[in-house]
Amino acid sequence: MSGICGQKQSNMKISESDLIINPDGSIYHLNLLPEDIAETVITVGDPDRVGEVSKYFDQVELKKGKREFITHTGFVGKKRLTVLSTGIGTDNIDIVFNELDALVNIDFETREIKKELTSLTIVRIGTSGAVQPDIPMGTLLASSHGLGMDALMSYYQQQLSGDEQLLMNDIKAHFGHLENINPYLTAADDTLLNTIGKDMHQGITITAPGFYAPQGRLVRAKNAVPDFISLINSFRSNRRRITNLEMETAGIYALAKVLGHKALSVNAILASRVNFEFSSNPNKMVEQAIKTVLERI
Ligand SMILES: O=P(O)(O)O[C@H]1O[C@H](CO)[C@@H](O)[C@H]1O
Numbered sequence: 001m002s003g004i005c006g007q008k009q010s011n012m013k014i015s016e017s018d019l020i021i022n023p024d025g026s027i028y029h030l031n032l033l034p035e036d037i038a039e040t041v042i043t044v045g046d047p048d049r050v051g052e053v054s055k056y057f058d059q060v061e062l063k064k065g066k067r068e069f070i071t072h073t074g075f076v077g078k079k080r081l082t083v084l085s086t087g088i089g090t091d092n093i094d095i096v097f098n099e100l101d102a103l104v105n106i107d108f109e110t111r112e113i114k115k116e117l118t119s120l121t122i123v124r125i126g127t128s129g130a131v132q133p134d135i136p137m138g139t140l141l142a143s144s145h146g147l148g149m150d151a152l153m154s155y156y157q158q159q160l161s162g163d164e165q166l167l168m169n170d171i172k173a174h175f176g177h178l179e180n181i182n183p184y185l186t187a188a189d190d191t192l193l194n195t196i197g198k199d200m201h202q203g204i205t206i207t208a209p210g211f212y213a214p215q216g217r218l219v220r221a222k223n224a225v226p227d228f229i230s231l232i233n234s235f236r237s238n239r240r241r242i243t244n245l246e247m248e249t250a251g252i253y254a255l256a257k258v259l260g261h262k263a264l265s266v267n268a269i270l271a272s273r274v275n276f277e278f279s280s281n282p283n284k285m286v287e288q289a290i291k292t293v294l295e296r297i
């Protein structure tokens with residue numbers, strides 16, 4: 001088929017260069033067939049964490065992978081679950097979320113958008129650093145919002161709710177002097193936040209486009225934004241505050257909403273950036289996060 005360029009419409013075929021399907025019928029990067037994924041998906045950053053989640057499955061029906069994208073699908077009791085690694089960063093989230101959505105919402109035979117769309121439930125189990133002194137290492141934190149400091153959502157159309165817009169106004173006022181950063185904001189799925197995230201610490205998670213200077217770390221290269229952690233942890237909007245830093249949540253929340261999926265990010269806090277501490281036993285904290293999410297999902 002020759003390529004149809006431009007914006008996709010629901011009655012148009014999506015071209016072979018916009019949506020790449022491998023010769024075996026699988027989606028380009030994830031290497032998955034539509035039937036390979038469950039409607040509830042756990043994402044993790046680290047490919048090695050996929051097995052740490054699926055070891056709790058009662059039955060594993062599928063293990064596939066390509067590059068950093070490792071997928072296991074199986075059952076916990078009667079519930080079918082997929083766990084999938086995204087690797088690091090929102091550039092990978094762009095790939096994972098567009099391809100997960102294509103697996104459920106595009107007919108791979110006709111290359112058309114399906115008439116009935118499926119809304120996936122997607123829960124990230126990640127690691128993160130806290131920026132508030134009362135959030136110690138070992139905390140399990142559910143992100144009420146993802147605040148992206150990367151560029152991903154400069155390339156997508158996004159509509160904010162009234163609440164998101166009010167919070168965004170305060171964010172723009174606080175961070176407006178950082179001329180090269182164009183922040184974006186999306187709330188968690190409310191139901192997931194109040195079920196899986198219930199009784200967890202909750203707060204705004206900043207998603208950074210890097211681990212070092214973009215998270216206020218100073219090793220040898222000089223930082224362009226001085227006192228970044230103080231700038232972050234002094235932000236307030238009514239009773240809302242920024243609680244932690246990592247590298248995927250904002251992209252996940254924003255693309256999930258754009259594509260009609262439900263998302264929550266649960267963070268095992270491995271670092272306290274204000275107390276200059278990093279966990280000596282990160283695996284134990286991640287294990288706790290995995291068990292808690294699997295009990296509640
Ligand atoms: O442990 P994961 O899920 O990868 O999450 C965090 O750890 C990585 C950085 O070390 C980034 O991906 C960050 O978001």
Ligand SMILES: O=c1cc[nH]c(=O)[nH]1
Binds near residue numbers: 127128130
């Ligand atoms: O400080 C931290 C810890 C884990 N992951 C991050 O991105 N930052």
